[in-house]
Amino acid sequence: MMQNNYATPQAGSSMDNSDKQVLAKMVDSASAFHKVVAQPQTSVSIKDVTVSFKTPTGIYTAVKSIDLDIRKGEIVALIGHSGCGKSTLMNTISGMVKPSSGEVIANGKRVTGPGPDRGIVFQNYSLLPWLSVYRNIYEAVDSVMKDMCSAEKKDHVEQNLKMVHLYEHKDKLPGQLSGGMKQRVAIARAFAINPSILLLDEPFGALDALTKSNMHVELLKLWNLDNRNKTIIMVTHDIEEAIFLADRVVVMNNGPAATIKEIVDVPLERPRNKKEIVHDPLYMETHDKLLSLLLDKFSIEDEVE
Amino acid sequence: MPVLYFVGSILLLLGIWTLIAWGNRNPEATDLVERYPLPTPLMTLDVLSEIFANPFQNDPDVKGIGTKLIGSLMRVGIGFGLGSLIAIPLGLLLGSSKFMMSLINPIVQILRPVSPLAWYPLGLAVFSAAGGGDGLMNPSSKAAIFMIFICSLWPTLINTAFGVASIPQDHKNVGKAFGFSVWKYIIRILLPYSLPHIVTGLKLSIGVAWMVIVAGEMLSGGDGLGFFVWEEGFNAGKTTHIIVAILIIGIVGFILDKFFSSLQKAFSYDAK
Ligand SMILES: Nc1ncnc2c1ncn2[C@@H]1O[C@H](COP(=O)(O)OP(=O)(O)OP(=O)(O)O)[C@@H](O)[C@H]1O
Ligand SMILES: [Mg+2]
Numbered sequence: 001m002m003q004n005n006y007a008t009p010q011a012g013s014s015m016d017n018s019d020k021q022v023l024a025k026m027v028d029s030a031s032a033f034h035k036v037v038a039q040p041q042t043s044v045s046i047k048d049v050t051v052s053f054k055t056p057t058g059i060y061t062a063v064k065s066i067d068l069d070i071r072k073g074e075i076v077a078l079i080g081h082s083g084c085g086k087s088t089l090m091n092t093i094s095g096m097v098k099p100s101s102g103e104v105i106a107n108g109k110r111v112t113g114p115g116p117d118r119g120i121v122f123q124n125y126s127l128l129p130w131l132s133v134y135r136n137i138y139e140a141v142d143s144v145m146k147d148m149c150s151a152e153k154k155d156h157v158e159q160n161l162k163m164v165h166l167y168e169h170k171d172k173l174p175g176q177l178s179g180g181m182k183q184r185v186a187i188a189r190a191f192a193i194n195p196s197i198l199l200l201d202e203p204f205g206a207l208d209a210l211t212k213s214n215m216h217v218e219l220l221k222l223w224n225l226d227n228r229n230k231t232i233i234m235v236t237h238d239i240e241e242a243i244f245l246a247d248r249v250v251v252m253n254n255g256p257a258a259t260i261k262e263i264v265d266v267p268l269e270r271p272r273n274k275k276e277i278v279h280d281p282l283y284m285e286t287h288d289k290l291l292s293l294l295l296d297k298f299s300i301e302d303e304v305e
Numbered sequence: 306m307p308v309l310y311f312v313g314s315i316l317l318l319l320g321i322w323t324l325i326a327w328g329n330r331n332p333e334a335t336d337l338v339e340r341y342p343l344p345t346p347l348m349t350l351d352v353l354s355e356i357f358a359n360p361f362q363n364d365p366d367v368k369g370i371g372t373k374l375i376g377s378l379m380r381v382g383i384g385f386g387l388g389s390l391i392a393i394p395l396g397l398l399l400g401s402s403k404f405m406m407s408l409i410n411p412i413v414q415i416l417r418p419v420s421p422l423a424w425y426p427l428g429l430a431v432f433s434a435a436g437g438g439d440g441l442m443n444p445s446s447k448a449a450i451f452m453i454f455i456c457s458l459w460p461t462l463i464n465t466a467f468g469v470a471s472i473p474q475d476h477k478n479v480g481k482a483f484g485f486s487v488w489k490y491i492i493r494i495l496l497p498y499s500l501p502h503i504v505t506g507l508k509l510s511i512g513v514a515w516m517v518i519v520a521g522e523m524l525s526g527g528d529g530l531g532f533f534v535w536e537e538g539f540n541a542g543k544t545t546h547i548i549v550a551i552l553i554i555g556i557v558g559f560i561l562d563k564f565f566s567s568l569q570k571a572f573s574y575d576a577k
Contacts, residue, residue: 096478116484126475130497130574139493140483173574193483 042105043072043197043231044093049102051088062088064257066102068250072196075223075232077242079294080252080261086235087123087201089252093233094120094199107196116144119195121203123235125186127174134170137161137189144193160192163218179206187215191222200234204241213274216245220271239290243283244272251293262293319346344545349552352545368528374553376528377518379441384453385514392461392510393503399462400469400499413462421456421517425524428452445525452521453514460509468502469495500572508565515558530554 046068052061063085070076078086091097092104095114104111106118114120127136137157145153161167164184174182183206190198204212223230236242242249249264267282277283326345334340341348360371368376399406428448437443441450476498480490522531530550538547 094482096482114478114481116482118482120482122475122478124475126479128476128479128494128497131493139485139489143484143486143489175574189483 041072042069043074043107044068044070044233045105046070046089046092047102047105049089049092049099049104051085051092051097052100061100061257062255063252064259066260068260068263070231070233072231073228074248075246076234077246077249078233078235078252079237079239079242079249079290080258081254081294082237084252084255085258086252090199090201090233090235093197094118116140116193117195118197118199119190119193121183121186121190121198121200123201123205125174125182127182127185127189129174132171132173133166133177133185134158134161136174136185137192140189141192157192160188163191164188164215180208180211183207184211184215194226196230198230198232198234200232202235202237205237212241216241216274219245239287239294240278242266242290243268243286244274244277249286249290251290264289264293322346338544342544344548349545349548352543352549356546356549370533370549370553373528373530373533374557376441376446377522377530378557380446380450380522380529381453381511381514381518383441384450385457385511387450388454388457388510388514389461389507392458392506393465396462396465396503396506397469397495397499400466401495406466406470413459416455417459417463421452421513422520422524424452424455425449425521429525440528443527446527449518449521449525449529453518456517457510457514460513461503461506464502464506464509465499468499468506471502472498497574501569501574504565504569504572508562508569511561511565512558515554515561519554 046066049066050061050064052059054060066089078089080086088097092099093106093111095111095118127133128139131139134157137160138153141148141153141157145156148156158167158170161170164187166181166184166188169177169181174185177185183203187200187203190200204215207215219232223232232245234245243266246266249266251261251264252258253261264286266286268277268280268286323345326341326343329341329343331340331342337348338344356370360369362369363372395409399409425448428451429444432444432447432451435444438447440446472495476494479485480494485493518529519531519534522529523535526532526536530553534547534550537543538550
């Protein structure tokens with residue numbers, strides 16, 4: 001497998017690199033140019049984003065002053081309690097929600113609306129109920145992959161259906177699918193348009209443990225296939241999943257006006273082996289850290305009860 | 306089972322009808338027609354053979370009941386067809402543009418409550434001035450078509466606009482997130498979602514149109530069922546003919562409604 005040194009982001013490397021870059025600039029321009037190339041590009045940059053909703057009972061601020069830079073090729077997991085604003089934050093990246101203040105830059109451009117450079121798996125799947133499983137994916141591919149001929153498109157859709165093991169169900173309507181199957185269609189649809197940024201809002205939440213594991217592997221396969229150039233941002237409630245997949249885990253505070261509580265690096269080498277990493281002391285350390293970040297508020301409430 | 310209910314329902318209707326006819330009878334009269342101002346079902350059955358003797362006769366003076374039915378259906382078809390042709394695209398536009406909705410809605414709100422019959426004299430005045438024609442195309446028939454056209458606009462227009470305006474944000478987001486072109490958005494999201502609403506509108510419209518045509522043809526004369534009721538029923542003193550016409554109008558209306566109901570079923574994606 002081809003490995004680029006910048007395509008396997010290491011914990012904390014961005015800090016070092018930017019320091020080096022500044023240094024290099026001061027020393028000589030030729031080496032600065034070299035460093036800029038090797039420097040991981042920023043894929044998504046969330047700048048001081050606040051999102052407030054108008055509600056009948058007044059203005060509700062869901063997330064407040066969020067700053068987050070995500071490198072190209074990085075996998076970032078967002079965790080936090082239900083209702084803290086994870087989907088809201090994701091939606092500012094996808095362009096479904098406009099920040100009340102601040103801005104999001106994706107692929108070098110300010111996000112003003114959704115676009116096919118950011119593939120989305122919606123938390124509620126959002127399949128078109130009148131289109132078959134096949135057509136749901138085909139229409140997306142047809143819109144985005146403009147230079148494919150129709151036979152290639154068909155092939156591409158079928159390949160993606162096989163990846164999520166839904167080829168036999170391709171002619172069913174979404175109403176005839178189970179929750180997990182719908183979720184897999186949504187995943188196949190987002191993967192099929194080959195976006196440079198994948199936004200996954202609890203993409204595996206409705207799946208059983210085995211299917212979930214398979215999907216983790218498929219996700220990483222896809223990521224590897226593209227030389228780890230795809231940026232993946234996912235919301236999850238599952239700490240094990242976050243550690244297995246992500247380079248960094250962003251833990252959010254509870255709302256209203258949720259902020260980032262802490263960003264935890266996952267210091268595990270890739271490729272990660274699901275069975276083996278659980279015995280890795282680094283894994284256990286990260287797991288404990290995330291768990292206590294999520295639980296410390298609960299334990300107080302428990303005592304009160 | 307549904308057939309049994311249907312038969313039961315018909316028997317109930319015949320029973321009530323007989324009771325009322327009997328209650329209304331004039332015991333002194335010797336002549337059957339005079340004895341029953343409201344004819345009984347049996348008396349009505351008797352005239353059927355007369356009315357249906359030559360249904361598609363189409364001479365200048367004498368027209369069969371079938372010819373009249375076809376005349377009414379043609380007027381409804383043309384008026385409803387033209388109305389739908391305007392109402393559906395306009396409804397799609399109103400539903401997708403707040404600006405157009407705000408601009409056009411007051412017009413709709415003012416014109417919609419007007420009884421369709423009020424449009425008849427207006428149509429007649431305009432079409433008479435424009436000159437005559439034959440059969441369907443004579444001014445009074447055109448005025449009836451115009452009336453049908455107007456009254457079948459509103460339910461379709463309003464339902465279509467409502468359908469489009471209520472497309473869930475989720476579906477719109479799919480279009481945006483996956484870069485659908487405007488055309489693809491229209492044929493893959495907007496139309497499939499609003500189709501059931503459009504068909505509901507059409508169903509309501511055809512119902513109104515079929516009700517209104519009878520009244521319209523009483524005014525317009527000519528070769529329609531409405532005129533049959535008035536001229537050959539009331540003016541000729543043949544109450545049985547009025548009843549037969551009412552039954553025919555009812556049955557045809559029922560069939561039209563069933564037809565659009567089946568369309569409704571065919572176009573609703575969640576019923577499958
Ligand atoms: N359109 C909206 N209008 C008003 N309030 C909203 C809207 N969308 C989200 N909120 C509020 O913002 C907060 C965050 O919601 P969000 O969906 O982002 O939570 P979440 O972290 O994704 O939760 P979960 O894990 O349950 O999916 C919630 O309190 C929610 O009520
Ligand atoms: Mg959510």
